[in-house]
Amino acid sequence: MHHKKRLYIVGAGGFGREVACWASDFCRAQSDWELVGFLDDKRDALENYPSNLAVVGTLDAQQFGPQDRVFIAICEPRVKMQIVEKFAGRVEFATIIHPTAIIGSHCEIGVGCILCPNVTLSTNITIGDHVHLNLKATVGHDATIGSFSTLNSHVDVTGGAAIEEGVFMGSHATVLPKAHVGRFARIGAGSVVLRNVPAEETVLGVPAQKV
Numbered sequence: 357m358h359h360k361k362r363l364y365i366v367g368a369g370g371f372g373r374e375v376a377c378w379a380s381d382f383c384r385a386q387s388d389w390e391l392v393g394f395l396d397d398k399r400d401a402l403e404n405y406p407s408n409l410a411v412v413g414t415l416d417a418q419q420f421g422p423q424d425r426v427f428i429a430i431c432e433p434r435v436k437m438q439i440v441e442k443f444a445g446r447v448e449f450a451t452i453i454h455p456t457a458i459i460g461s462h463c464e465i466g467v468g469c470i471l472c473p474n475v476t477l478s479t480n481i482t483i484g485d486h487v488h489l490n491l492k493a494t495v496g497h498d499a500t501i502g503s504f505s506t507l508n509s510h511v512d513v514t515g516g517a518a519i520e521e522g523v524f525m526g527s528h529a530t531v532l533p534k535a536h537v538g539r540f541a542r543i544g545a546g547s548v549v550l551r552n553v554p555a556e557e558t559v560l561g562v563p564a565q566k567v
Contacts, residue, residue: 360390363450364418364426366439368394368401368411371488372429376409378454378472379427385455395426415442425450427468428486433504433522433540436486440468449486466503484521502539520555529564 363379365372372394383389393412394401401411412418420426426443427450428436443449449468453459457471460478465471466485475489478496483489484503491509495501499513502521509527513519516534523537526545531537538555547564558567 359423360388361450362392362421362424363389363452364392364395364412364424365409366395366415366426366428367430368396368398368407369430371431372396373402373405373407375427375429375452375470375472376407378470379452380408381455381473382452392424415439420447424448427452427470429470431488431506431508431524433506433524436504436506437522440486472509478515490527496533508545 363383365376365379379391383391391409393409395413395415395418396411397414399411424447426447428439430436451465451467451469453471454473456473457475462479463477463481465483468486469483470488472489472491474492476494480498481495482500484501486504487501488506490507493507493511495513496515498516501519502523504521505519505523507525511525512530514531514533517531518536520537520539522540525543528546529543531549535549535551537549537553540556541553542558543549543564544560547560548562550563553559559565560567
């Protein structure tokens with residue numbers, strides 16, 4: 357007898373509720389998956405927010421079976437890392453790719469990633485683990501996106517750019533060709549990175565400059 361894979365969303369905040377919609381589409385397209393509910397330490401996280409899913413457990417207490425998979429719907433890169441450590445050895449991570457996402461040839465995508473509607477990857481791209489690509493984010497040829505990074509809506513990473521681990525990019529931010537963004541840097545919404553952003557730095561504006 358074939359058992360469905362059971363999918364849990366970690367985090368019932370705003371992004372979690374958005375991703376619940378996209379995960380529902382994913383499960384409809386992939387008939388061997390079913391969406392179970394949210395895991396959140398705030399059991400009342402959905403109060404005042406109508407939802408088709410409930411908070412069914414907390415991160416520490418949830419018991420997982422062999423069919424269970426989780427993905428983390430929390431945007432903050434360091435928080436994602438902490439949660440991955442918390443789940444180490446307890447459960448496998450799922451990658452959720454919305455049916456409208458376009459993925460070109462020779463693209464590698466790690467575990468625990470979320471590709472929201474209308475994301476476009478062109479070709480020869482490497483995406484690490486637990487990367488979030490929000491609505492209409494685009495990644496050009498030969499680019500790399502490090503694990504735990506979050507690219508918000510309409511972000512544009514162009515050809516040959518390198519985004520290291522744990523980078524957070526606000527909506528409509530752009531990284532120009534062959535530019536390099538260091539670990540845990542933060543790129544403000546609407547900013548344009550021309551060349552390089554050092555690790556841990558926060559930049560804003562056009563061209564993006566240190567805040």
